[in-house]
Amino acid sequence: MDLRKEYGFTDKTLETEGVDVKISSGAIVTVARTNNPKFKNYLRQLLKPYERQMQRKRMDDELLEDLTLKAISKYVLLGWKGIELDGKPVKYSPEKAYELMKEFEDFAEDVLDAASMRETFRAEIVEENTKNL
Numbered sequence: 001m002d003l004r005k006e007y008g009f010t011d012k013t014l015e016t017e018g019v020d021v022k023i024s025s026g027a028i029v030t031v032a033r034t035n036n037p038k039f040k041n042y043l044r045q046l047l048k049p050y051e052r053q054m055q056r057k058r059m060d061d062e063l064l065e066d067l068t069l070k071a072i073s074k075y076v077l078l079g080w081k082g083i084e085l086d087g088k089p090v091k092y093s094p095e096k097a098y099e100l101m102k103e104f105e106d107f108a109e110d111v112l113d114a115a116s117m118r119e120t121f122r123a124e125i126v127e128e129n130t131k132n133l
Contacts, residue, residue: 010121018078019121021114030079031115039075046071073098076115
């Protein structure tokens with residue numbers, strides 16, 4: 001297996017700036033890759049006050065999930081089109097993204113699935129998907 005062919009094909013700019021991905025019935029989310037530097041640095045900042053708890057494996061799971069969702073809503077889920085709530089369009093903001101991912105776990109899962117797959121950030125696939133959006 002040639003590692004460069006298998007793993008060296010993602011566009012690092014797209015991984016940080018984001019790409020549009022169709023997640024369901026017309027909804028499109030703009031996602032950055034989950035391992036992008038902005039996300040990792042921000043999550044580190046959020047977790048710093050809890051370093052001692054994490055080292056001792058006493059960090060509350062709900063708190064960890066909450067802080068992770070805050071980081072995702074700011075540096076992974078970067079925008080959307082076609083998102084509605086009770087039939088009304090929802091304008092994107094990091095705060096609204098956090099709120100909706102907290103309320104709708106499956107929505108958060110769809111976002112994370114799209115942001116975690118390396119194929120999402122492969123330039124030729126992004127180009128092809130853009131034609132189909």
